[in-house]
Amino acid sequence: MTPHPNPGRDPHRGRDPHQGPHGRPPDEERLARAALSHIVEPGDPHAGRALRRYGANGFLRLLRENAVPAQPGLWAPGTPGPYEDVHDDSHGERTPPALTEARLAGWRRRARTATPEQHLDHIARLGGRFVIPGDTEWPRQLDDLGDARPIGLWVRGPADLRAWALRSVALVGARACTPYGAHTAAALAAGLSEHGWVVVSGAAFGIDGAAHRGALGTGGATIAVLACGVDVPYPRGHAGLIRRITEQGLVLGELPPGGHPTRSRFVLRNRVIAALTRGTVVVEAEHRSGSLVTARAAARLGRHTMGVPGPVTSGLSAGVHELLRGEATLVSDAADIVELVGDIGQLAPPRRGPVLPRDLLAPDTARVLEALPARHPTPLADIATRAGTDPDHTLAKLYELHSLGFVERHDDHWRLTNTPTQPSNARHGGT
């Protein structure tokens, strides 16, 4: 019934290289969060605070049992609640008003229709999973969202979300983009893929689609963050693209299966894109565009905010230019982006080698690593053949290995990281 939160993990191993300090959360926590992901709207800071105060189970019980919370003042309309002094620093916004009976009533109505077991069954049947804080696959950078942190993420696709998101960049922009914008988005995505970076976008028409396709086309890794359930192909015209990303990349969202997008969900989805990635690049955007919301969220979260300029005669570049006069850095190509978001290791050759001993890798990840020859850069298809896994799965593992420092991508080829000594031997010689 419970989905498999970490498909690459071997349950028979005593140690998991990705394992967080808290271990895997209990199943009841996952079930409660699945219910809450249906009950509360994405990014609702009131819900985030209640969750922090009562825990997922406690919060859900409160809603289901019509229980009165311990602090009498908390729910009274207009009365300051116990969290009134808590500031949502990550957003620099004013503290929202205390919980009110009206807000509570809305959640209680929705709690009656929550079917978390069915949703978890459904995602498992789709080959997906519901990833929650504490899971090894949980991308911890989302914690920067504070009380607006997602309750959980519904995920489909063969890759490990946490490993991929570590080396990811968001490419966003206008739906009704120009041919220049589409061309540039695709070229940037292809270039980022060739540098071994994961391209994150929102699967919309225009720039989003061009970015995903640019990554897929060059055998790269891409993540689509949806404002609806991961089984809902929205927009309809991108059903094929989203299916392809489900096979080769990752598709994720905050809403349980069947959830439909709304205007506010689109806006709130953007904060997940901004928080998940090392930086956000806006390719084309008009004044007051949703892409600017994503970019400004990225800036507030301390992520790199970048913009691709265009002709000043184009209204579709006006929003980007506005951003470039403020918080954003001008980028012209993938190398500019990598220079900004790349870590020290990216800039200072030779690399110091992997951060994890080889022995601690999950077996199917280790199999892909072993399929790489000692010296020569090798195309994906050859590695997949040697490893005996399909290319999409192989690619997912290669990007994980890239995040962990074992391999590098050079154009269409993959090779072992150039290190003076065998890292696993060296490390194990000392222990």
Place this chain on the structure above:
Amino acid sequence: MTPHPNPGRDPHRGRDPHQGPHGRPPDEERLARAALSHIVEPGDPHAGRALRRYGANGFLRLLRENAVPAQPGLWAPGTPGPYEDVHDDSHGERTPPALTEARLAGWRRRARTATPEQHLDHIARLGGRFVIPGDTEWPRQLDDLGDARPIGLWVRGPADLRAWALRSVALVGARACTPYGAHTAAALAAGLSEHGWVVVSGAAFGIDGAAHRGALGTGGATIAVLACGVDVPYPRGHAGLIRRITEQGLVLGELPPGGHPTRSRFVLRNRVIAALTRGTVVVEAEHRSGSLVTARAAARLGRHTMGVPGPVTSGLSAGVHELLRGEATLVSDAADIVELVGDIGQLAPPRRGPVLPRDLLAPDTARVLEALPARHPTPLADIATRAGTDPDHTLAKLYELHSLGFVERHDDHWRLTNTPTQPSNARHGGT
């Protein structure tokens, strides 16, 4: 024989509103500087120091009479000279080595062919003048160039250089520009003209030409800074354009009549464009373009440095984008530029009125001011008819009056500045 340095000045008046503290320099100073403008290359800081040390007459005498300077160490090769400790702060560069016999010999060779009287006669016959520091027409912002300050400026055209340069912006860019670049330069120049700003450029093909034409086309004011004599139409294909600027605007340069452009003179001309204006806008420029030299000179001089972005697919925008990642501010239209370079008065309505009493204006300037009706914005042609002067001369005076705060331009029309009381009366009532 000596040219008229300030055509708008009335020699019978006791007070001149433009008069500097030193009064008008003596004719022998002008003659010596005219000779030196032939002898030393534009922007040579060694010459600038000698000029500062000995004065124009003393420096010229030293070169003509083969005299040995008072400080024995000054001219010895490799020996530190008396100015060794003087730093050229305005450029942030290291102190150049002391004067050497070789450098001195080069100047002495050229001193034999200097014919300053003929050059001054020539410029006077062309209706021009040789403007030197201390003249009321000298643009004092050029003093920011330190020892690289021009020795003097050979000027043609009906306007007062100092008044025009006070409200001027440089538009520069690639010679081999794209249609996008040419269109944008012309549109910016037209927009700046309509805001009452003077457009300064270098009369080259491409962006420069489009900028001058954009200003001229909308009845605006424009200054061409040449890297050759002001009687040399370079480039040949712009002979007609330069002639038109001589009639309606200002053409100036550091070289005496007949002087020819060289590669280094083009580069050094750029510092004059940068220093003369409140800011420099680069429209299109490749990497390592001369326009970037102008922009960086502007930044070093504390002027605003601006860039117009373009498609990242265009190599002709790559240099601008490089600049925008560094010292420059992105601008999309004339309003963006005016917002940056405009003074407080430009931004804070209502304006406080003119800085000079009306009575102190030169008679032909006052005549143009009197030709403006009390309230209604009036087209240039009507003002010229009322004032009884030709349109080019009227325009020159209107831009002077604009610098002094008496008038404003609104599109094609001019009107008196909107002040609550008559400024001249109010001021004179108090004295």
